[in-house]
Amino acid sequence: MTVVNSSSTPSLFARLIDTGAHQKLLAFASLIMLLIGFSIASPNFMQTSNMIAILQATSVNGVLAVAATLVIITGGIDLSVGTLMTFCAVIAGVVLTNLGMPLPIGVLAAIGAGAFCGLCSGTFVAKMKIPPFIATLGMMLILKGLSLVISDTRPIYFNDTPGFDQISRGSLIGDIFPALPIPNGVLILFIVALAAAYILGRTVLGRYTFALGSNEEAVRLSGVNTDFWKMSVYSLAGAICGIAGILIASRLNSAQPALGLGYELEAIAAVVIGGTSLSGGRGTVLGTLIGALIMAVLTNGLRVLSVAQEWQTVVTGAIIILAVYADMVRKKKA
Amino acid sequence: MLTRRHIIGAASAVALMLSGNIASAQETYIPLVSKGFQHQFWQAVKAGADQASEEFGVAITFEGPDNETMVDRQIDMLAAALAKNPTAIGFAALDSQAAIPLLRQAQEKGIPVIAFDSGVDSDIPVTTASTDNIAAASLAADKMAEKIGGSGKVAVVAHDQTSRTGVDRRDGFLNRIKDKYPDIEVVTVQYGAGDHLKSTELTKAILTANPDLKGIFGTNEGSAIGVVNGVSEMGKSDLVIIGYDSGKAQKDAIRSGLMAGAITQNPVGIGYETVKAALEASQGKEVPAHIDTGFYYYDSSNIDDPKIAAVLYD
Numbered sequence: 001m002t003v004v005n006s007s008s009t010p011s012l013f014a015r016l017i018d019t020g021a022h023q024k025l026l027a028f029a030s031l032i033m034l035l036i037g038f039s040i041a042s043p044n045f046m047q048t049s050n051m052i053a054i055l056q057a058t059s060v061n062g063v064l065a066v067a068a069t070l071v072i073i074t075g076g077i078d079l080s081v082g083t084l085m086t087f088c089a090v091i092a093g094v095v096l097t098n099l100g101m102p103l104p105i106g107v108l109a110a111i112g113a114g115a116f117c118g119l120c121s122g123t124f125v126a127k128m129k130i131p132p133f134i135a136t137l138g139m140m141l142i143l144k145g146l147s148l149v150i151s152d153t154r155p156i157y158f159n160d161t162p163g164f165d166q167i168s169r170g171s172l173i174g175d176i177f178p179a180l181p182i183p184n185g186v187l188i189l190f191i192v193a194l195a196a197a198y199i200l201g202r203t204v205l206g207r208y209t210f211a212l213g214s215n216e217e218a219v220r221l222s223g224v225n226t227d228f229w230k231m232s233v234y235s236l237a238g239a240i241c242g243i244a245g246i247l248i249a250s251r252l253n254s255a256q257p258a259l260g261l262g263y264e265l266e267a268i269a270a271v272v273i274g275g276t277s278l279s280g281g282r283g284t285v286l287g288t289l290i291g292a293l294i295m296a297v298l299t300n301g302l303r304v305l306s307v308a309q310e311w312q313t314v315v316t317g318a319i320i321i322l323a324v325y326a327d328m329v330r331k332k333k334a
Numbered sequence: 335m336l337t338r339r340h341i342i343g344a345a346s347a348v349a350l351m352l353s354g355n356i357a358s359a360q361e362t363y364i365p366l367v368s369k370g371f372q373h374q375f376w377q378a379v380k381a382g383a384d385q386a387s388e389e390f391g392v393a394i395t396f397e398g399p400d401n402e403t404m405v406d407r408q409i410d411m412l413a414a415a416l417a418k419n420p421t422a423i424g425f426a427a428l429d430s431q432a433a434i435p436l437l438r439q440a441q442e443k444g445i446p447v448i449a450f451d452s453g454v455d456s457d458i459p460v461t462t463a464s465t466d467n468i469a470a471a472s473l474a475a476d477k478m479a480e481k482i483g484g485s486g487k488v489a490v491v492a493h494d495q496t497s498r499t500g501v502d503r504r505d506g507f508l509n510r511i512k513d514k515y516p517d518i519e520v521v522t523v524q525y526g527a528g529d530h531l532k533s534t535e536l537t538k539a540i541l542t543a544n545p546d547l548k549g550i551f552g553t554n555e556g557s558a559i560g561v562v563n564g565v566s567e568m569g570k571s572d573l574v575i576i577g578y579d580s581g582k583a584q585k586d587a588i589r590s591g592l593m594a595g596a597i598t599q600n601p602v603g604i605g606y607e608t609v610k611a612a613l614e615a616s617q618g619k620e621v622p623a624h625i626d627t628g629f630y631y632y633d634s635s636n637i638d639d640p641k642i643a644a645v646l647y648d
Contacts, residue, residue, distance in 0.1 A: 259403045
């Protein structure tokens with residue numbers, strides 16, 4: 001694939017990490033320091049089972065945050081990621097449990113439904129020129145309602161689909177290395193993140209994603225079909241939400257139709273902590289991944305320290321503001 | 335670099351300061367993972383747990399997701415609670431199935447699990463501390479019979495036909511009427527999902543169809559308020575309304591006489607009994623398979639009684 005307008009040609013690794021590599025290093029250093037801090041504060045924190053619990057708690061939010069990253073880099077926003085995830089989970093439930101189809105078809109249906117809904121959001125934004133905030137707010141509500149309608153407001157269980165819960169709960173790594181029972185859900189998160197990083201760094205779609213966020217008008221004037229590329233990004237993000245839907249449904253062994261509202265904000269928080277700019281044009285998947293991990297470590301660590309729940313929320317909010325502020329200060333100096 | 339390091343350092347320090355009561359390995363520590371946190375009902379459960387924590391000198395924490403749809407968040411909370419190697423765990427499952435792998439993990443580690451508020455569909459919990467909804471609804475039936483003079487037509491506006499509480503409260507009421515009061519006829523049972531407006535419409539339809547109705551039982555807060563609204567919109571004043579739970583609107587209706595009275599659960603007792611049973615189970619003592627945390631009937635005569643007022647919420 002050709003890369004548009006690249007004056008330098010960094011190595012694949014550097015491209016995956018982004019040019020501002022040391023910024024990611026900073027976020028990474030914060031993550032390590034949180035881990036060390038919590039380990040000193042509580043002997044129960046640094047156990048294999050707790051680390052796995054943290055990774056598992058990251059998996060769904062991480063995948064959603066990757067989807068949100070793509071859209072945010074174009075200068076847009078996607079508020080529908082949480083309820084779209086639920087919608088896709090419900091679709092999987094209908095296909096697998098109500099219609100009794102085989103497992104792969106259910107997974108494909110969920111991802112397909114995600115891509116289609118993403119395409120709808122993309123069409124509203126690109127063709128109908130509705131601001132992304134409004135278009136995806138509308139989608140968020142539509143999908144929340146549809147999930148309840150389709151499921152008849154009851155959870156759909158996957159007991160008749162053997163192996164479905166293994167998608168998230170099982171552990172391929174653990175089968176090979178019994179000492180490291182990392183759940184498949186985490187593996188899927190890393191695969192999704194790697195794929196998204198590759199698309200952003202090495203493909204035309206990736207280059208246009210950044211270009212749309214930097215200066216959409218210039219891209220359009222240079223003869224690029226910006227509508228097409230924008231719709232492609234929203235579809236891709238939707239498909240990734242479909243994967244998140246499978247992950248959460250598998251983890252709960254059920255599609256919970258009322259779940260999902262509020263998840264978009266946590267995904268956006270992870271994206272922002274990871275250094276992606278809400279004004280578009282700049283961001284990395286690796287940063288988002290670290291951002292999602294920071295959120296999960298913080299939540300888990302405060303719980304293990306038995307910090308009162310009211311204060312957990314206060315601390316998390318403060319950390320988001322501090323992390324973004326520190327990032328801005330650093331950039332001014334640079 | 336320095337800035338970020340300072341910030342994280344400061345944040346960790348804040349976190350440490352806030353966690354004044356970190357449970358050490360030797361201390362008896364019982365985390366409660368509930369269905370909710372910020373609702374008045376759950377705060378009352380927490381108050382009961384705190385009371386037991388002080389009385390028995392055990393450390394507890396009380397956590398629950400922001401709303402009752404966040405099944406995965408509750409699982410994460412349970413995982414963090416397990417990581418702390420607790421003495422025992424109190425758990426009110428949002429979805430039994432989703433929690434089973436973690437509950438099994440607790441069982442393997444030898445950590446007793448106490449279910450509270452609603453049961454867990456599994457044999458892992460050693461006991462369940464909850465309201466005996468069947469007995470509570472039977473009491474509602476007795477009160478209804480007493481107020482309408484032992485004969486006549488009544489109706490039930492229930493909150494749902496599938497959940498444990500919905501089924502138990504409906505059947506507790508219906509069976510009691512059938513067994514003990516042959517002259518009372520239950521003309522209909524309608525379901526309003528606990529939604530105020532839906533229950534209001536249902537009530538009006540029931541009253542239209544049965545102008546000679548003597549009383550209505552509403553099986554939860556939303557249903558009961560809906561019944562009150564429906565009855566007053568229809569301009570009826572001689573109907574006996576019995577409600578369930580509390581909340582400001584229901585308390586006002588009882589004070590003003592619109593509602594005859596209501597059953598209240600004892601959320602404080604649920605929290606207290608859960609911690610007590612957890613402690614006993616961890617010491618190897620026998621605990622009953624089900625702990626009834628109690629309930630009361632309250633009306634305008636005893637609504638301000640300290641014992642009753644303590645378990646009511648706004």
